[in-house]
Amino acid sequence: MDALLLQLLNGLDKGGAYALIALGLTLVFGTLGVVNFGHGALFMLGAFCAVVMQKILTLSEKVKDESVTFFDAYKEVPYLETWFGETGTMIIDWSVPISLFLVIPFMMLVGWALERGLIKHFYKRTHAEQILVTFGLAIVLQEIIKANFGANPIPTPAPDIVAGSANVGSWFGMGDNLVYPWWRLIYFIFSMIVIFIAFAFLKFTTFGMVVRAGMQDRDTVSMLGINIERRFTIVFGLAAVIAGLAGAMYAPTLPPDYHMGMDFLVLSFIVVVVGGMGSLPGAVLAGFLLGILQSFASMNEVKSILPGIDQIIIYLIAVVVLLVRPRGLMGRKGVMED
Amino acid sequence: MKKFFANQWLVMLVFSAVILTMPIWLSPIGAGYPDLLQKFMIFGIFAIGFNILFGLTGYLSFGHAAFLGVGSYAAVWSFKLLTMNVLPAIIFAIIVAGLFSVVIGYISLRRSGIYFSILTLAFAQMSYNLAYSVLTPVTNGETGLQLERADPRIIDSLFVEPTEGLPLTNFFSLSLSGYEGFYFCAAFLIIGFFISLRIFRSPFGLKLRAIKSNQTRMQYTGFSTKPYLLSAFVISGMYAGLAGGLMAATDPLAGAERMQWTASGEVVLMTILGGVGTLIGPLLGVGIIKYFENIFSAINENVLMAAYSGLPEGLQHFLVTVSSPFVGEGWHLTLGLMFMLVVIFLPGGIMEGFDRIKRLLMKPFSRNKDAVESAEEGH
Amino acid sequence: MGVGTGNTVLKVDGVTKTFGGLRALDDLNLTIEEGTVHAIIGPNGAGKSTMLNVCIGQLKPDTGTVTFDGEVITGKQPFEINQAGVSRVFQTPAIFEDLSVLQNVMIPAIAHRDGKFKLNPFSILEKQDDIEGRAVEILERLRLTELMDKHAGSMSRGNKRRLELAMCLVQQPRLLLLDEPTAGMSRHDTNRTIDILKQIKEGGMTKVIIEHDMHVVFSVADRISVLARGHIIAEGTPDEIKGNPVVQEAYLGGSVE
Numbered sequence: 001m002d003a004l005l006l007q008l009l010n011g012l013d014k015g016g017a018y019a020l021i022a023l024g025l026t027l028v029f030g031t032l033g034v035v036n037f038g039h040g041a042l043f044m045l046g047a048f049c050a051v052v053m054q055k056i057l058t059l060s061e062k063v064k065d066e067s068v069t070f071f072d073a074y075k076e077v078p079y080l081e082t083w084f085g086e087t088g089t090m091i092i093d094w095s096v097p098i099s100l101f102l103v104i105p106f107m108m109l110v111g112w113a114l115e116r117g118l119i120k121h122f123y124k125r126t127h128a129e130q131i132l133v134t135f136g137l138a139i140v141l142q143e144i145i146k147a148n149f150g151a152n153p154i155p156t157p158a159p160d161i162v163a164g165s166a167n168v169g170s171w172f173g174m175g176d177n178l179v180y181p182w183w184r185l186i187y188f189i190f191s192m193i194v195i196f197i198a199f200a201f202l203k204f205t206t207f208g209m210v211v212r213a214g215m216q217d218r219d220t221v222s223m224l225g226i227n228i229e230r231r232f233t234i235v236f237g238l239a240a241v242i243a244g245l246a247g248a249m250y251a252p253t254l255p256p257d258y259h260m261g262m263d264f265l266v267l268s269f270i271v272v273v274v275g276g277m278g279s280l281p282g283a284v285l286a287g288f289l290l291g292i293l294q295s296f297a298s299m300n301e302v303k304s305i306l307p308g309i310d311q312i313i314i315y316l317i318a319v320v321v322l323l324v325r326p327r328g329l330m331g332r333k334g335v336m337e338d
Numbered sequence: 339m340k341k342f343f344a345n346q347w348l349v350m351l352v353f354s355a356v357i358l359t360m361p362i363w364l365s366p367i368g369a370g371y372p373d374l375l376q377k378f379m380i381f382g383i384f385a386i387g388f389n390i391l392f393g394l395t396g397y398l399s400f401g402h403a404a405f406l407g408v409g410s411y412a413a414v415w416s417f418k419l420l421t422m423n424v425l426p427a428i429i430f431a432i433i434v435a436g437l438f439s440v441v442i443g444y445i446s447l448r449r450s451g452i453y454f455s456i457l458t459l460a461f462a463q464m465s466y467n468l469a470y471s472v473l474t475p476v477t478n479g480e481t482g483l484q485l486e487r488a489d490p491r492i493i494d495s496l497f498v499e500p501t502e503g504l505p506l507t508n509f510f511s512l513s514l515s516g517y518e519g520f521y522f523c524a525a526f527l528i529i530g531f532f533i534s535l536r537i538f539r540s541p542f543g544l545k546l547r548a549i550k551s552n553q554t555r556m557q558y559t560g561f562s563t564k565p566y567l568l569s570a571f572v573i574s575g576m577y578a579g580l581a582g583g584l585m586a587a588t589d590p591l592a593g594a595e596r597m598q599w600t601a602s603g604e605v606v607l608m609t610i611l612g613g614v615g616t617l618i619g620p621l622l623g624v625g626i627i628k629y630f631e632n633i634f635s636a637i638n639e640n641v642l643m644a645a646y647s648g649l650p651e652g653l654q655h656f657l658v659t660v661s662s663p664f665v666g667e668g669w670h671l672t673l674g675l676m677f678m679l680v681v682i683f684l685p686g687g688i689m690e691g692f693d694r695i696k697r698l699l700m701k702p703f704s705r706n707k708d709a710v711e712s713a714e715e716g717h
Numbered sequence: 718m719g720v721g722t723g724n725t726v727l728k729v730d731g732v733t734k735t736f737g738g739l740r741a742l743d744d745l746n747l748t749i750e751e752g753t754v755h756a757i758i759g760p761n762g763a764g765k766s767t768m769l770n771v772c773i774g775q776l777k778p779d780t781g782t783v784t785f786d787g788e789v790i791t792g793k794q795p796f797e798i799n800q801a802g803v804s805r806v807f808q809t810p811a812i813f814e815d816l817s818v819l820q821n822v823m824i825p826a827i828a829h830r831d832g833k834f835k836l837n838p839f840s841i842l843e844k845q846d847d848i849e850g851r852a853v854e855i856l857e858r859l860r861l862t863e864l865m866d867k868h869a870g871s872m873s874r875g876n877k878r879r880l881e882l883a884m885c886l887v888q889q890p891r892l893l894l895l896d897e898p899t900a901g902m903s904r905h906d907t908n909r910t911i912d913i914l915k916q917i918k919e920g921g922m923t924k925v926i927i928e929h930d931m932h933v934v935f936s937v938a939d940r941i942s943v944l945a946r947g948h949i950i951a952e953g954t955p956d957e958i959k960g961n962p963v964v965q966e967a968y969l970g971g972s973v974e
Contacts (some may be wrong), residue, residue, distance in 0.1 A: 139674030
């Protein structure tokens with residue numbers, strides 16, 4: 001029982017990441033009609049925002065190391081520590097959460113630039129061409145990152161205060177066996193909050209209503225005299241911000257490297273397909289579902305019955321869903337179905 | 339011009355001549371060495387096959403590298419178990435890749451468009467992940483499948499005394515290192531190109547193009563389209579298997595990284611860059627990408643400095659700084675940018691570029707044709 | 718009448734098809750006699766195109782059967798129905814836009830010769846004179862010869878319609894279904910199409926034609942069925958239909974050219 005619950009928890013943070021990426025992917029597909037293979041790269045850019053923030057906060061000056069007396073030794077001391085002392089150290093420690101303030105404007109900008117500069121020219125072109133050009137974009141973005149940050153993963157730790165594990169079991173009176181890293185718990189809650197805000201935004205604002213109407217039936221919306229295309233930039237920016245937030249917060253769990261976007265892209269595409277292309281709740285549901293199933297599949301008990309299942313479970317589910325119910329779990333009838 | 343292309347034997351003669359003389363005409367640009375030439379041939383076969391599926395039917399597979407990987411594994415197993423002769427290995431590679439593509443194609447082709455792409459992608463990733471994990475007894479996991487001295491090699495052991503060290507691949511007593519390897523692969527490329535030429539010009543090829551144009555109409559015209567699509571899929575899977583087999587023949591090892599989806603992406607890239615749906619385009623794409631990969635990735639700052647040495651020092655340093663992100667390690671950046679530019683401005687690839695240039699050049703002639711003729715008569 | 722052979726070629730028997738709450742076809746019964754030109758008229762939304770879609774296997778009816786030449790074809794694949802001898806001209810021209818006009822006609826000719834699946838990757842297309850010859854012959858009849866090497870997608874809508882007709886005729890179908898073959902055509906083109914339809918009447922093939930233009934209907938039809946709200950409300954010769962007060966009131970509005 002405890003083992004099952006632990007796997008359930010394990011699936012939640014990964015599921016949260018899948019859900020956030022898939023949410024943007026399906027939003028862009030549903031409104032703009034664009035299949036964006038570069039979306040994983042946006043997730044990666046978000047993660048590197050956290051890296052950059054950490055680098056900025058730890059910008060250091062060379063200070064003579066007083067503890068070494070027999071020759072002139074220097075050590076690097078971050079400016080923040082020189083200026084603010086203890087407070088400075090704490091700010092550095094909190095670089096990942098602080099980076100969210102960088103992520104939002106930066107990703108909005110990136111989203112705006114990409115939509116205006118590239119994506120908008122591909123609304124009328126075939127899905128194959130959209131896939132190809134965004135695939136090229138993904139390569140370019142990841143190579144830019146590789147050129148500037150190298151090929152190795154960069155450790156980006158979470159604040160010290162949440163470094164350990166939470167004793168989740170004792171909260172529910174189930175003993176001390178159920179421990180779970182604080183940060184992953186935070187990630188899950190964070191992803192729920194972002195999803196909630198995104199849904200509230202789409203549900204309760206006029207803008208969101210128009211976007212949702214456009215996802216249902218773009219022609220009708222255009223006929224009502226609403227210029228839906230003008231809102232596309234914002235939608236794309238929103239998707240980019242969500243992906244970026246997902247990436248930045250994931251940095252402590254998975255030290256960012258340049259190809260993390262590609263790895264997540266394939267998985268989140270499958271999440272979108274399983275949830276139903278263009279369905280927002282579907283993306284969220286499928287994200288968590290696949291995250292949890294993946295973690296169940298990696299249990300030793302399961303692996304001993306079905307060896308290798310943990311490696312292929314997600315793809316297997318995608319294949320089954322596509323064959324049995326091509327519109328996905330929550331997709332509307334007739335969308336991309338044939 | 340049209341007449342020339344109509345005669346397939348003439349086309350094949352010129353094509354073979356061009357391919358077989360590559361070591362000569364490519365050496366001035368530094369591409370005349372066997373290693374790179376073999377790559378041209380092997381990826382050429384891969385791309386020709388991929389083009390039969392994507393170019394003719396429009397079905398974009400993102401999992402073709404899986405067939406190439408399977409072909410490699412099959413060939414290496416043939417080296418390990420049977421003989422170091424490459425002929426059975428290659429036949430084995432083609433058959434295994436063919437069977438594998440029947441299964442994957444049959445399932446994936448139940449959907450079209452982006453769903454087809456994702457299904458093929460999912461299968462390729464499954465193969466890749468399994469090759470790294472549970473299938474380790476067959477694939478040797480991360481290390482990759484390699485030859486060992488202790489391998490049985492049943493057929494070889496009947497005829498040849500085992501040598502010291504690892505045996506080498508051969509085509510009957512012909513060794514396959516260096517230029518021999520190139521000519522061996524070139525022979526397969528020429529055969530592969532010929533088959534593709536015939537397919538392009540056959541009723542089968544026309545039907546595939548019609549499916550790309552309007553599949554629904556095809557069904558109301560009395561064709562069961564699925565078997566045609568599956569045939570195209572399996573044929574292109576067999577080409578990929580052949581390419582994988584040749585990879586193992588020239589360098590007898592096989593690793594799972596050959597099956598990763600980015601490797602599938604690479605063949606898509608090469609085909610698009612050259613010109614999807616054209617006969618020669620994919621080969622041009624292969625040539626350009628593999629050539630520049632070789633050249634660009636070898637360039638470093640010293641080479642750049644030397645290249646701009648005639649310029650004033652400030653400008654020299656500026657140019658070096660500007661171009662260095664695009665070469666060496668950054669070659670993929672150039673590739674990605676090049677690819678985006680092609681998809682944006684030249685969706686038909688380099689072949690479309692040629693067409694446009696040709697039309698541009700022919701324009702003044704076609705307009706003044708009569709004038710020119712009458713002027714000539716006056717002489 | 719004396720036009721047809723007296724044999725039934727197509728029989729629609731109690732076909733019902735609903736979309737959501739909408740009954741597009743409501744217990745539809747229709748018999749088409751071999752060798753006739755049978756026009757189906759009716760107001761918009763009467764279910765005319767749905768009926769054709771059911772006949773060619775594009776839609777499966779909820780209840781009822783369609784019988785072609787004594788064989789039940791409901792539930793069969795579109796290509797099987799086509800191979801049995803049913804061809805259709807669509808309301809919006811369904812052609813292979815990316816191919817040449819000649820190739821567009823060669824493909825159905827190949828379908829007629831090779832059947833639903835034949836793998837012939839090594840035979841050369843240009844050397845198959847039988848296929849090309851038949852395609853050219855049909856194109857000549859429809860006066861499309863000079864456009865033969867043109868890109869089909871670049872043609873005018875009228876020419877696309879004629880091309881689609883050529884694609885159906887080259888298969889020598891036993892039953893030809895035409896969905897508004899003259900919609901959007903100029904008077905001149907309409908008359909030309911009427912001539913063509915009359916010409917191919919002599920071939921002995923059965924034609925079912927859906928048409929709004931009464932001039933076309935009364936020029937070519939041997940029999941007329943009036944479809945409204947998913948079932949037939951009247952049927953007869955053109956003269957009977959012209960004189961039928963129910964039809965005049967319900968549909969023709971009393972004014973016939």
